[in-house]
Amino acid sequence: MKDIADKIIQSVKSLPFSNEVIEKGGIIYHVGGFVRDLFLQKQSKDIDIVISNIEINDLEEILSKYGKIDSVGKSFGIIKFKSDKILGRILETDIALPRIERKISDGYTGFEVKSNHLISIETDLERRDFSVNSIAIDHNGNITDPFGGVEDIKKSVIRMTNKDTFEDDPLRMIRAVQFASRFNFKIEQNTLNSIKKNAEKIKQISFERVLIESDKIVKKGNKTIAAKLLHDSTLFNHIFDISNSNATIHDNIDSCSSVAEFIFLLLKTDFSNGSSIAEFFKTTLKGDIYGYKEIIALQLAETKTENELENRLLVFKMNKIFPRILNSKIISNNIKETIDKMTELNIPFSIKELQINGDDLITLGIQGVKIGEMLDFTIKSIYDNKIKNNKEEILKFITNKLDNEKTILT
Numbered sequence: 001m002k003d004i005a006d007k008i009i010q011s012v013k014s015l016p017f018s019n020e021v022i023e024k025g026g027i028i029y030h031v032g033g034f035v036r037d038l039f040l041q042k043q044s045k046d047i048d049i050v051i052s053n054i055e056i057n058d059l060e061e062i063l064s065k066y067g068k069i070d071s072v073g074k075s076f077g078i079i080k081f082k083s084d085k086i087l088g089r090i091l092e093t094d095i096a097l098p099r100i101e102r103k104i105s106d107g108y109t110g111f112e113v114k115s116n117h118l119i120s121i122e123t124d125l126e127r128r129d130f131s132v133n134s135i136a137i138d139h140n141g142n143i144t145d146p147f148g149g150v151e152d153i154k155k156s157v158i159r160m161t162n163k164d165t166f167e168d169d170p171l172r173m174i175r176a177v178q179f180a181s182r183f184n185f186k187i188e189q190n191t192l193n194s195i196k197k198n199a200e201k202i203k204q205i206s207f208e209r210v211l212i213e214s215d216k217i218v219k220k221g222n223k224t225i226a227a228k229l230l231h232d233s234t235l236f237n238h239i240f241d242i243s244n245s246n247a248t249i250h251d252n253i254d255s256c257s258s259v260a261e262f263i264f265l266l267l268k269t270d271f272s273n274g275s276s277i278a279e280f281f282k283t284t285l286k287g288d289i290y291g292y293k294e295i296i297a298l299q300l301a302e303t304k305t306e307n308e309l310e311n312r313l314l315v316f317k318m319n320k321i322f323p324r325i326l327n328s329k330i331i332s333n334n335i336k337e338t339i340d341k342m343t344e345l346n347i348p349f350s351i352k353e354l355q356i357n358g359d360d361l362i363t364l365g366i367q368g369v370k371i372g373e374m375l376d377f378t379i380k381s382i383y384d385n386k387i388k389n390n391k392e393e394i395l396k397f398i399t400n401k402l403d404n405e406k407t408i409l410t
Contacts, residue, residue, distance in 0.1 A: 001150075004038050005141030012139040015049075016066040016083055024062070026054040028139040029121055032128070035135045039153045040183060047093040050124060050136065055117050056097055063095060077115020098124035101168070122146045129172045130179065130191075131159045152188075159188040166194055170201040174213045174239075177229045181221030187229065195233040202238050207285040210239060215259045223253045223262060230266070240280075242270050255329035260291035264298050265330060290322070297322040301331035311338040312347065312383035319349045347382060348389050351375050354382075355391040356398075364398060374398060 008030050012018050021028055029050040037044035051059060060079055063069050067083030077097035098119035102112045121136050121144050128134040131147035143150070147161050158176050160166070166173050173195045180187050187195070202210070217226045230236040231247040248269040256262040263281055271277045278295040281287040297318045305311055315338055318325050325331070326339055326349065341347075348354050356378070358371045366374055378394055381387050387397045 001143065002141075005137060005143070007038055008035075008137040009139065009141050017062055017081075018139065020062050020065075021051060021054060021059070022139060024054060024058070026059070027052045027121075029136040029144075031121075031125070031136045032133050035137055036132050036149070036153065039132075039135075039150060047091060049093060050096050050098055050121065052098050052117055052119070052121060056115070059095070059097070059117075076113045099127070100124075101127040126161060128161055129165055129169070129175060131161055132157075132179070132185075134161050156183065156185045157188050158185050158191060160191045160194060163194065166198040166201065170198060171205045171209055171213070173198065173202055173233065173235055174205075174210055177226050177233065177235065178213045178216050178221060180229055181217050181223070181226035184222060184225065187233075192233060195235065199234045199238050202235055207239075211259055211285060211287060214262060218256055218259055218262050223256050224249060227253055227266060236266070240267060240270070241284075245270050250330075252330050257329065258291070258294065260287065260294040261298065261328065261330055263287075263291075264295050293322040294325060297325040298328070298331065301325065301328070301335045304332075304334065308338070309380075309384050311335065312342060313380070315339055315342065315349060316379065316383070323350075346389055348379060351379060353389070354379060354394070355389050356394050360391075360395065361398070364395070364402065366398075366402075377401075 011030060011034075012028050015028070018028060029052070030048065031050050032048035033046035034044045034048050037046070054062070056074060056077060056079075060069060060071060060074070063079060063081050067081055069082075070080035073080065073094070077099045079095045080092060081095050082092040097115040097117050098121060099113055099115035100119060100123060102114075121138075125134040125136060125144065125146055131149035131152045133149070134145075134147045135149040136144040138144070147159070152159050158180050160172075160176075176187055176191065176195060179185060217223060227249045230239070231245065231249070236247075237243060237245060246269055250265045250268065253262070253265045256265060260281065263285070264277055267277045267280070271280070278292050278299070281295055282289070282292040300314060300318050300321070303314055305314070311334065315326070315335065318335075342349065354375065356375075358375070361371050361374055378387075378398065381397065382389055387393050
């Protein structure tokens with residue numbers, strides 16, 4: 001542990017205000033994710049600092065000498081501090097006094113917060129979610145670990161700090177899943193039982209915040225672990241309002257690269273069709289329009305056909321709805337093969353990739369809505385292997401078509 005203590009000491013020294021705070025009797029603690037990640041030997045972007053033994057007004061005066069401060073959270077004992085001298089780069093971080101939180105109503109904001117420079121660090125750590133996030137190390141390298149977080153990190157365990165953890169903040173339930181998936185940890189049995197007991201309370205949390213945690217799972221975690229825990233904890237049932245899920249976890253779920261893909265595979269078996277998943281994502285989960293379109297395109301990719309022309313037209317439609325879908329790793333092999341073959345044969349995925357454009361058609365005497373119709377006809381003819389995506393060949397093909405139409409008319 002000496003190497004971790006040394007890193008904390010060095011980190012504190014990098015804080016521009018540290019000397020003055022310590023000289024005036026303050027104790028500087030690194031807490032939370034920064035400390036946890038040190039024990040996990042991971043790079044951390046978090047800098048979570050608590051300073052005790054100095055009153056908030058005095059702390060504000062000291063910090064203002066070394067960077068920009070924002071005291072919007074001062075009533076909660078928090079000062080936002082920004083400096084270009086933290087760890088050698090410009091950073092903004094919260095500097096907090098030790099505080100106590102008491103649940104007074106439902107919802108994320110339903111807390112009474114009391115901060116005081118004389119509150120012990122042990123008391124401050126009691127309000128935190130899990131033991132692995134409830135470790136503090138002061139500027140001398142002394143470790144405060146009242147909940148056995150260091151040992152839980154060694155054992156790869158997520159354990160709640162107290163029995164009211166999830167009643168106090170239901171979002172912590174999905175955060176437990178997120179941490180377990182990110183660090184390949186197990187959720188301790190009593191903690192998992194408590195999640196099951198309180199799972200219905202996840203509905204008190206806005207779906208936007210649930211999606212934020214889901215995004216962290218996708219970007220940083222093991223999606224299979226997360227999906228299994230969502231089912232085992234019954235959070236899945238309450239988040240997605242599905243009473244009798246068949247708990248299917250798709251083999252390629254770890255290939256997801258976006259929240260939309262993750263949600264699509266989670267719900268694919270339990271929802272009757274992909275469009276309903278897209279509507280659920282947009283309307284209930286408050287997902288963005290990009291994810292909505294992505295899910296619609298993913299459902300199109302589920303279409304089963306052995307017809308080459310139909311597959312190419314399907315890929316065309318998918319690309320029109322959500323172009324990045326062509327790079328997805330979770331679409332069917334049937335569609336992947338079509339995409340690969342179209343790429344190999346230089347077959348266009350969109351009208352824009354045609355070797356002709358509207359101006360070329362105007363030169364041939366085509367005008368108005370007929371331009372769009374002819375471009376559609378051209379790309380379908382390429383998909384049907386009648387011509388290649390070559391300007392000279394396409395113009396000749398269209399000219400012959402126009403001549404034939406004139407002949408028929410006369």
